[in-house]
Amino acid sequence: MSQHDEHEDHGHSVAAWTAVTICIVASAVMALAVLFPNVWVFVGGVVLAVVGVVAGKVLSMAGYGAAGRPRDEAPSIH
Numbered sequence: 001m002s003q004h005d006e007h008e009d010h011g012h013s014v015a016a017w018t019a020v021t022i023c024i025v026a027s028a029v030m031a032l033a034v035l036f037p038n039v040w041v042f043v044g045g046v047v048l049a050v051v052g053v054v055a056g057k058v059l060s061m062a063g064y065g066a067a068g069r070p071r072d073e074a075p076s077i078h
Contacts, residue, residue: 015064018052018064030045
């Protein structure tokens with residue numbers, strides 16, 4: 001059994017990349033809110049993080065996740 005067969009896809013999909021990108025931006029916004037004390041900016045970052053998680057789940061359910069793709073097929077971004 002090859003090492004690729006032992007592990008799952010580890011999120012190489014449009015849904016995962018979208019969710020992670022939005023969450024990284026959200027964490028940067030929250031970090032700025034801590035650096036320059038502002039509660040509303042921090043809350044905005046938290047809301048953005050929730051949006052990222054929801055966006056990833058919605059995209060995954062819409063077929064852009066890794067579960068619907070065969071293992072040998074490489075992800076493609078159109």
